[in-house]
Amino acid sequence: MSEAASRSARPKLFLSDNSAAVHPALWEAMRAADEADAPYDNDAISRSLDERMGDVFGCEVAVLWTATGTSANCLALAAMCPPHGGVVCHREAHIEMDEGGAPGFYLHGAKLLLADGEGAKLTPGSVRAVVDPIRDDVHQVQPHALSVTQASEYGRVYRPDEIAALGSLAKDRGLGFHVDGARFGNAAAFLGCSPAEAVGGADALSFGFVKNGGMSAEAIIFFDPSLADVARYRRKRAGHLQSKGRYLAAQIAAMLDGDLWLANARAANAASAEIAQACGERLLHPVEANEVFMRCSQEERDAIRARGFDFYDWGADAARFVTGWDTREDDAAELAKAIASL
């Protein structure tokens, strides 16, 4: 079989960054961690993460690893919101739509208070529209935290001043401020600002690595270390304190080495940008990270799929393409061409 035939045989995947391969540097780091060390998070690499992440964000932080974004989000929020409280988030936030009710579990029945906003981004106004009408009495669930997603579920990115305004509103209202950063790398790569500016004064960040070349490690960054003390107990209680935690820590450490997380995110963003350009007027959302939402008919989707591309339908009239750290440049270019030719 010729190389070209082989190339066209393998599927060109734009389904999700969820299922990408693990980056070689992480495999290497995990193998290097094979030497026995203390269990749980007492190994040398786990113990180094506070300092390493402190360097990234330029301040003192406490870091907990966990295997999934869902547990990262929920452990962070559970440290901020009591069972009888509420968390303001976007109506289309991952914690509301796609975590199987995990916040209800981890927060012991606390309520998500749903706000609106274009591109799944909140604004101070949309947050106030939810918070202000809540009577300050025991009959209504009171807000205790605010959660935003950077980049948002539609691949939109909060600019430093936008997210700072939300952080500031949270502080004013006495709300904890959480950033779901499942695609934080993509946001930071897009913004080109410091990681600290990209989180806008958050109390906690779910810093995602799995979608960005990791295998099974996300980091919860607590900018208020006292929250981490609670979260440590909750992580164990949720069965997320892996005994061989050094393999998770090793993934995170490798991601930080030489800013691999940024390099991976830039590659994914670049592939999306190339595809976006081909979409032109068809784009449902400006493309700022590694997701492209494109208006197109069933026939058009069939046509693209016929050329070997795999991706999700987005409702009846659109498609979603997601790129990853390992999206092949050729594949992105070919997809762009295929879209342009529609």
Add this chain to the structure above:
Amino acid sequence: MSEAASRSARPKLFLSDNSAAVHPALWEAMRAADEADAPYDNDAISRSLDERMGDVFGCEVAVLWTATGTSANCLALAAMCPPHGGVVCHREAHIEMDEGGAPGFYLHGAKLLLADGEGAKLTPGSVRAVVDPIRDDVHQVQPHALSVTQASEYGRVYRPDEIAALGSLAKDRGLGFHVDGARFGNAAAFLGCSPAEAVGGADALSFGFVKNGGMSAEAIIFFDPSLADVARYRRKRAGHLQSKGRYLAAQIAAMLDGDLWLANARAANAASAEIAQACGERLLHPVEANEVFMRCSQEERDAIRARGFDFYDWGADAARFVTGWDTREDDAAELAKAIASL
């Protein structure tokens, strides 16, 4: 530095099977899973596990992977016991002593009902002693499940008739029957019977691999597949449905290939047996799996440690040695010698 010097320099670890290295076959299997596949548990390997485990146990089963023994135990129990119910377990069971209250979290406040028994093993009599005095009224928490550990927290193993008797009692009383098999491999290796005989009619088994050469994958085996349907939702809700689940499935599959799980367990058991023989009268518990509990003074422990061995004190007057799949034969032999010379 000579090889001998180097050898004596590295610590000879008998601390815990928790922190052992990952078996090479598992590394290989994980790397082989790097090729993108469907996310969560929709990949080919995850989908193969029901059948593969069905072959191991000789019956239809439903299998869910999860990263930790704590989540495996709690997801299994949560499928059997309502929030207002109780789970009978040994007073020294891992779920009672060492899981940071995880059963209270996963079972929404259900209660552990504590029973006694030598070597952390329950007997029908000790279970009845807990269950029988409970008045059948709403003022007292009613038992809904029974959980035993195979091998027990003291490395004791239920014989097929012993565990069958407990399973039978559970059925008679309408209790779900759960087996915590964090060291199930060691138990099965010791018994030499079929895996099915070693679980005694359980409704669910937490089949542990992490202590036996795995990295981050345990399997919950549901012998009653209807329980798995609930557990699937609960796993997601607990943040344990990893998006790149194929790497967990690959670990489990590799463990089953050629009965690697049994080979690893036999190696660990053999090392413990050798050490046990040296302990003689000092043994606190018969050694049936991969743990050795030995009576000895602080001075004696100091003497052993001075020879390069690392292990835990067990209270003031004893030591615990744990062997693993990768315990070096030389290390075990040297430890036996060191003990014999006390």
Add this chain to the structure above:
Amino acid sequence: MSEAASRSARPKLFLSDNSAAVHPALWEAMRAADEADAPYDNDAISRSLDERMGDVFGCEVAVLWTATGTSANCLALAAMCPPHGGVVCHREAHIEMDEGGAPGFYLHGAKLLLADGEGAKLTPGSVRAVVDPIRDDVHQVQPHALSVTQASEYGRVYRPDEIAALGSLAKDRGLGFHVDGARFGNAAAFLGCSPAEAVGGADALSFGFVKNGGMSAEAIIFFDPSLADVARYRRKRAGHLQSKGRYLAAQIAAMLDGDLWLANARAANAASAEIAQACGERLLHPVEANEVFMRCSQEERDAIRARGFDFYDWGADAARFVTGWDTREDDAAELAKAIASL
């Protein structure tokens, strides 16, 4: 002071049926229960309730008393919906808006799935609009129950065929069907049909008495008695099994004697009807029970209050008047006159 002066001095209350006096027949019944009897719900009156309510609904039922509508609703729903499930209800339902997050507590984090509908009434179409888009996978919370309010939060009443259609939809989709009947008496009085027709095949009804002349007793009617077995444990666990439960049972029994509940509800409805007639075009909702929502300016409200009436503002441009079993005919007539004169 002349009688007239005294009359005009006392406030003419249309605030809420929540704070009305206890009906004299209930005082009498409670005093009669003073004689010691078995504690909790083992007294003779409590034990008679299944049969008495069975007569009301013409079928076998299991009845549990509890002190509040919130606990009644939540105990009923907790028997139908697992912690990982969801309950479809109206966006303005009491369980969503006014119970301080109680469903999240009692249902261990289960989620309310919010549907629309005029007058806070659901329709099969509005329920399907919520249920149908839910993907049947573990990432989204699956619906397990449907809850409607009869009469609704805006005093609207489901006709027998309307509520039957919802009950039927619930059955088709495998959902438990709960009716919040905090004002069930008012609904039944309005409909004039049998109580059974007014609940539309519900699995459980929260049959409210507190707003209808009671002091501290609501009844949960389980049409599926197996649900009651679970709810009994949950009631105790929630601290709602009062030791002197006979005083609650006595209230309910007295309400059933000679259909006092219907007589009280008819009186309240009649007072609201009289007021409604005066409102004419100003009505926000047709008046079918004991609540009147009237469009009016701040000045108009001031004018009414100046005449000695007490009621709540309903947003900036409306007023809410609620009548009770003990609303004085004169007060209602005077209020009607005051409104007519605006």
Add this chain to the structure above:
Amino acid sequence: MSEAASRSARPKLFLSDNSAAVHPALWEAMRAADEADAPYDNDAISRSLDERMGDVFGCEVAVLWTATGTSANCLALAAMCPPHGGVVCHREAHIEMDEGGAPGFYLHGAKLLLADGEGAKLTPGSVRAVVDPIRDDVHQVQPHALSVTQASEYGRVYRPDEIAALGSLAKDRGLGFHVDGARFGNAAAFLGCSPAEAVGGADALSFGFVKNGGMSAEAIIFFDPSLADVARYRRKRAGHLQSKGRYLAAQIAAMLDGDLWLANARAANAASAEIAQACGERLLHPVEANEVFMRCSQEERDAIRARGFDFYDWGADAARFVTGWDTREDDAAELAKAIASL
């Protein structure tokens, strides 16, 4: 029928103070509260309770009424202990034995850590025996509160110095300190000291009235008012904020008028003391409150019952007699005589 015949016909009840009649003064107070007032706890009587209880305890307090001892205990503890924490209590405490797992529900899975002590009383030593061995790591549930019962489940009363020592230990260890005072009146009556001395520096007291002549009102006294702010939300969320709360407040206020609670408790204690004297050597526990535990055979119990007395067996070889505010002096005297004649 002659009066004497009628008297001997009615059962002479020593079953439980749980099912006694409501004191006439409370009936009067409740009737007086019939006049409509603001709902929930906004009525004048509810609003007066902080000050009235402050007078009783000689310090600022925040008071919440609730209908049951179970909810009082659990709401108090939930304000002190996070879901991942533990509450030290006696192995035979009501919260452990008789509340249907309510602490697990209200505290979201927090754990009761069981301590020993004669007569169901804890001592600093027995508390330390539970607390000290807990490793300060995430694998074990950490203690966050201490709960004692005054008077204890066996009618034993902590002396001021005893309970102060426990309160002091709690403070030293950073534990919240809760007193379950279901029979606090009986304890205070026995001690003759100030109510403040009888609670030993508690952060919260469940001040029981139901067993002491009330119908449906207990008071949670928060000596640390910041805890009350949380508890207010939790009470609503648990469905315990009754809309006609003024009837509960009225009961409590009437109990405080002229120290009725003490008078009632003294009457109950006196009756128990008389019975206790007749028991002599048969007493299982010194009688300090209103419960008498007496060693006696089945035949002896039959003999007493044959004389018209009703009471509970206490295991196979003992009886429990409980007296109440309304125990008739004649009944107590006759029971004493019956016991003496055994």
